[in-house]
Amino acid sequence: MLAVHTHTQRAQPTTVAHYLLAMVEQLERDGVRLQGAYDRTNRNPLGSCAITGTGFPIDRQATSELLGFCGPTGNTYGSIATVDYLLESTSAASVLLVGVGRFVQDLLLWCTAELDYMRLGEGYVQCSSIMPQKRNPVALEHARAIGSKALGQAMAIVTAVHNTPFGDIVDTEDDLQPLVFAMFHDATRAVKLVGAAMTTAQFDAARLEARAGDGWTTLTELADTLVRDHGLPFKSAHGIASRLIAARARDGKRPLSELLADASRDVLGSPLEYSEAQLTEILSPRHFVNVRKTPGGPAPEETARAAKASRQQLEADESWWTNATNALADAERKLADRSASL
Structure with a gap:
């Protein structure tokens, strides 16, 4: 059970499963956005040359396959001028970071002594050098800080190109692309840290149930x-x-x-x-939850259905990741074999 809030005030009882599934669904949408960004980013500009392509009879599809791209880009001018492929990826990461940051904020509140709904494992908390009773959930604080840093980098990426000419410019190259890499590196660190910490989370079910009906939430x-x-x-x-x-x-x-x-x-x-x-x-909070069988609601049979669907989506996402990384590895091997045969 879990008493949830609206406008910072206790509102209604639900369950921890229902709350977590809401976050899972948001992460699933993040996955869709990132996969879409990957598919549109992983396009081969080779052959666009300076602006207008070339008069030589090149095979852009062949180079795309050898380099592990999904296919060639389209318009040759756009291939050297556009920056939306960076911005789309950055935007998808930004949406993810905002969602994870809000989730972390709730987790930190749940770890307070005043609520004491959740405890993290020893590897993810830290004692105070002066106050021996402390169990500071520093892993979540680090994740919040790293995620905020990544979000700041994402905003910097957008700002760096928002008023630049639509053409081949250095603003979108050496000065910008390392920042994109750094942003994704930090975003990945933040997400992995939250995920690792949550594998150790223990919820005080008795306390959660006792608090679920306080304040006339039902x-x-x-x-x-x-x-x-x-x-x-x-x-x-x-x-x-x-x-x-x-x-x-x-x-x-x-x-x-x-x-x-x-x-x-x-x-x-x-x-x-x-x-x-x-x-x-x-x-009764239990009755309140049990009768809410609305699709997407907190009734146990509904959260069980949603959890099953989310597990299936996770398997599909893992399959997509495996296929994408295998395709890159296969292309690298083919390129090496082709080079060796010359």
Whole structure:
């Protein structure tokens, strides 16, 4: 279980699985963006020459295959002038870094003593040189810093070329390409560090469940139940639930069933009768999660389905990576064999 927040305030209960799957889906979209950027970047400009190509009968497809490209670029002027292949890759990495950075921020909060939802393994925390009780989650802090550095490099790449001429210029060459490499190097470091740290994460399930219902996080389900059971407009059900918690704040000793009867009488003109046992079930965080079987929701059967789909997507991504790297290695071998035969 996990109490999640909106606008920094406790909102509704969900599960850790539901939260993590949201991050997984975002990373899957990052994978799609990066794969697309790779496919459009891995194009062979050889043969474009200075600007207009050449009068010699060259075979651009043959050189593309020997060098491991997906194929040749198109327009020869564009081949020497465009920089979107760098910017697309940089943009895809930037989106990934922003998402991972937000995720890391939540993880750091979960590691605080005040929440204490999660603990990292010993290799990813650090004791203080003065305060022996500390377990500082420094791996996540390093990942945040490295990721922020990479994001800054990405912004620098865009800034460096945003007002340059559309042609062959050094701005997009020796001064820029090392920065692109450095950005991807740091982005990779940040992502790998977060992934490694999370393999050691331990969640305090009992504490998470105990906190999941604090602050009336399940009150939406009471309003929903009133709508389902009595056909009320949601606005009326919402008003009853709001009056209920206001009355509870004034008088914490009266049974909820009595407070609900009074609140519904005020709104509807007649009371709605529920037993204490019924209200306990309706307001249970587990019940709240279990009835939310919406596709993409937190119900266990739905998160199990989503996790299975994500595992399949991971396998597909790994297959893409294997095929792409194998294609590069095969091309390198073919080039060596061709060179040796000359």
